[in-house]
Amino acid sequence: MNNTKRITEGALMTGIYLLLLLVIIFLPGIIGSILLFTLPVPFVFYSYRHGWKAGLLMFVASIIFTTLFATVVSLPVTLLAGVGGLFLGGAMHKERSPYETWAIGSVGFIIGIVGIYLVTQLFFGINWMDQIRESLNQAFTMTENMFGGMLQGEDSEQQLELIREQINRLPDIVPSILAITGISFAIVSQWLTYKLINRIENKKFKFATFRNFRLPTSVLWYYFVAMIVHYVTIEGNGIFYLAAINVFTLTGILIALQGFSFIFFYAHMKKWSKAIPAVAIVLSLLLPQILLYLVRILGIIDIGFPLRKRVEEKK
Incomplete structure (x- = not known):
């Protein structure tokens, strides 16, 4: 049966x-x-x-x-x-x-x-690597041809060259x-x-509350080791460079998630509106070069130090 x-x-x-x-x-x-x-x-x-x-x-x-x-x-x-x-x-x-x-x-x-x-x-x-690199180069060339006349001067040429270098490195983080x-x-x-x-x-399967999301401390070690290896081998294209940049990218995303989790936790402890942490996420995604780094630093502090316990004790 x-x-x-x-x-x-x-x-x-x-x-x-x-x-x-x-x-x-x-x-x-x-x-x-x-x-x-x-x-x-x-x-x-x-x-x-x-x-x-x-x-x-x-x-x-x-x-x-x-x-x-x-x-x-x-x-x-x-x-x-x-x-x-x-x-x-x-x-x-x-x-x-x-x-x-x-x-x-x-x-x-x-x-x-x-x-x-x-x-x-x-x-x-x-x-995949060749296809991605070729597509990115075609898109960059098309954009450069469309707006190249508007960009003049040495600074503009340096910016274009910097963008091209970043595009050429994008396939490295395909993993x-x-x-x-x-x-x-x-x-x-x-x-x-x-x-x-x-x-x-009629079950009740669900994810645990995001504010209780916690990463193990070992993630920090992976992050810092990958960061050091990445900056040491930044001009290379070997296996150590590829491994470092991918581990650095992944652990950085996980640590940012930890930072967002702490924002939700802190908002809950302070009984703030749920819209506040949601707005923090949106702003961080819109201004990643500034706010996302701050969120990542917050995630590092939350993983490495008993930050939540101190907030609970003050509460």
Whole structure:
């Protein structure tokens, strides 16, 4: 009976996934981009209900049916949704905490993205680094041709040269961009699955309050070591430079999240309006060169020192 139920649910979830995939294929654009985040949900839900082994069989079946009924190009998408969904659903099946589930799911989606990178390079001959660098150079050249007449003088030429150098270095942080993409897919897919399970099974899955978000102290060590190595090897293009700049970027984003979490915590302790920390986030994103660095410093202080305990004691 249990096996029959498992097989039935697996066939249903596989069918739902294929339906979503076909809708995305035939409805490109904004709608397709939004629905892309729903693709991992059938894998997450099924793996949560029956474990990662059953989810793995569903993933294999989805690969086969995707190849038969969809296009070969959609195979990398199935790889991303399936691997990420397996990791998320498996963590939920083992009753991990929401943030632990998010971390495990992020690893799964990052593995899926790396798999896409390998598949597209091996079977389609697409080199992401070269494609990104070429696209950025074309965009810069087009912009320079459009507005070049308005920019005159040595200062303008130096600014253009500086911008070009920064563009040429953007492909170096592609691993960080891929990791951020995986993290984003994980949290959205996890949130959507929570909503689905809560409605179907009348559960109360939810993320812990963001103001209680805490990172381990080890993140600071990774951040400072990567920062030192980054500035030492800033003129290089070796493996140490690439590793340092990507670790520095990722840990910097995590520390900024810690800083925003403290702002929410402080606003809660002071009983301020919820709009205040929301405005702080918007302003930091609009003025990242100034405010985002201040938020990151706040995150460093919050991780390294018992700042929250002092606020609670004063309260």
